[in-house]
Amino acid sequence: MALTGRTALLAALGSLPVGIWEPSWTGILAVNAPLAVACACDFALAAPVRHLRLTRSGDTSVRLGDTADVTLTITNPSRRPLRAHLRDAWPPSSWQPGTDIAASRHEVTVPAGERRRIITRLRPTRRGDRQADRVTIRSYGPLRLFSRQGTHRIPWSVRVLPPFTSRKHLPSKLARLRELDGRTSLLTRGEGTEFDSLREYVPGDDTRSIDWRATARRTTVAIRTWRPERDRHILLVLDTGRTSAGRVGDAPRLDAAMDAALLLATLASRAGDRVDLLAYDRRVRALVQGRTARDVLPSLTNAMASLEPELVETDARGLTATALRTAPRSSLIVLLTTLEAAPVEEGLLPVLPQLTRRHTVLVASVADPHIARMAAARGTTDAVYEAAAAAQAQSERHRTAENLRRHGVTIVDATPGELAPALADAYLALKAAGRL
């Protein structure tokens, strides 16, 4: 039950006749009694909310930054028409800040015995699952003086996937991949590449590639072509511990790492490699294994959608053990973590030899552009101290990276916008060098 502004307005206007013609209890009664009767009639004539039947349909997943339309179908089985104000409540992060009231409220009229659809448009601001909360319906009478109010709970969930903004780098990286793949004339031969075919020599080919034995058998000079190995295993390891929670710009480090991981996974699956994903802090948060090339991107985004940084120190020993269990044989293990001195030196370095003995290890880290800006600050005392602190942090980072390189680890350290292409380049370089 709820009153409307119109009731209050009529009561306020009623003060004129009371004041002018009948300033007494009689006047008060003469104004308010008809108003109360009208309200009662309105209540009786409003469509009952409880008997409405509501169903949902629509999108169940959406990329972060896109909009999802969830349809609510309202069936009015009563013999009274429904004139209603409706609120389809979702968690606040389902909408851009400030637009939630406009987006969640709807005016709807459903004639008796019919049904209508209304569309709630979500534009989530964060990854993860959004569960629909309750639907509150305020059903007005014909005079709009009084209303019935009730709530329905119609479960619905919309999964908000990582945005994969680094998709824009994919065409150029795929072009680079094709250059490697022997489909173009430019061939780079490296250790570990596999023999592809023999073809006729054209000027400009590497003379070292000439296969003399085959040349002897035919009249022309034959050269061997090579192509990079296929069907290698890549394990993407996302560190979801406390260091991944720090925000670089607007988003946590974890989001930048996911973006880079998605680009690398797409590229690698196109290159014919198998990609697995492990998200770990003190236990396994997500594990995607053994997907086909076509299936890998959807399963990765799905697994990443609900990942959140945990405020715990990452258990490097457990992470290594799980990675060793998950990666089948000599694989490329891409560890998306941070290059901060303490976690790396105390956690990762002691257990790194176990990984590097059997696998190729690549450590990708999200650098903070704000620290670079701080390092360049000059002019005031505060700025110079900031510059000094930033320089100190950067040199520690370099030292940590050097430490890791000494163990044979490839390091990619880039700002969020550049991490994804840098990681893809590092992967392509490793592939070209036949180090997979």
Added chain:
Amino acid sequence: MTTEATPPTTSVSPTTRQVWTRSRGIVLAFVCLLACAAVIATLRSDARHGALDPRSGDPYGSRAVAELLADHGVSTRVVTTLAEARTATSPGTTLLVAAPDLLTERQQRQLRSATADSGGRTVLVAPGTWSVETLAPGVSADPVTSRGSTLDPDCTLPAAQSAGSADTGGIRYTTTHLDADECYPSNRLATLVRVPDTTGDGDTVVLGAPDIVHNDRLDEQGNASLALQLLGSRPHLVWYLPSLSDTSVTDQDEEKSFFDLIPSGWLWGTLQLFVAAALAALWRARRLGPLVPEKLPVAIRASETVEGRARLYRKANARDRAATALRSTTRTRLAPLVGVPVTQAHTPETLVPALSARLHGEGQPLHSLLFGPPPADDTGLIALADHLDALEREVRRP
């Protein structure tokens, strides 16, 4: 991406039955409370409360004396307003003012003007300094009350003599009237004073304590006798109990209140506006469903530790550390530019000669800039940072 949901019973609002089940305990408790209140009120309604009330059977009430007077043919009438008390004064009437101190000064003056020379008797029960001098001019109250309660008459007033000792001890009075009767003295000051009117046979009796008319003290000493003789001298007794509902408390005649001056239409119109405001409050108070809670992610800037370290440097004035950090970074950047391996960037013997060869300059200022002592003050530190930048630009210039 599009699927259809199956419709279960989705309403989560409580039904009327559920609302009743939930709230009936409270309703029951409220009804019990009301019932108890009604029962108690009914049981105790016959006993009138209030001291010196001739209708009250309480220990401090005065029903006993009123009934005794009725037996002697004296009618008792209770009045609560000044206007009634004033009109009741007549030669055949005794006016008892139960609590004269409760009257305002104006009421006292009006009452006095009515009782003076009316020919009747006025009994003032325990008036203090505040009222006695207006209601009985010439009589004044002593600030020290009597020590004992029971006193002897010790005067020529017939009523006092026949009653003997009585519980009049309380406020003590002195009077300037020569023909006044001063009875029941305590330490030479009377606790009962009868002042005859200047004209007629009316008089004013000032009583130092209300004990003689209280129900529980009436049967002690000569209390009953004294009370009956003081109050029963006339056929009618008017018992004036000052009350708050008396409109003469406010000075009606002199100034009217704001609400009396504005037309009643405005008042009633405002009342209706209050009704409208209440309705508007109800309208705004009803929300369209509750807030939706959500777990928020932590928001920590990744650069927070670095900023914290900068503030620590600043607070501790750690110019040496800051200078070392700045110099070391510059050296690391300069070394590859002048062909020195990074591992030897921090040894002055290798770096400084290579730099001065590149810049064709002096070795000494370069040495003090890159490897010198920490700056003495913050200005020096700022200057050091600028000089390091300038040096790097110089080296990088082709």
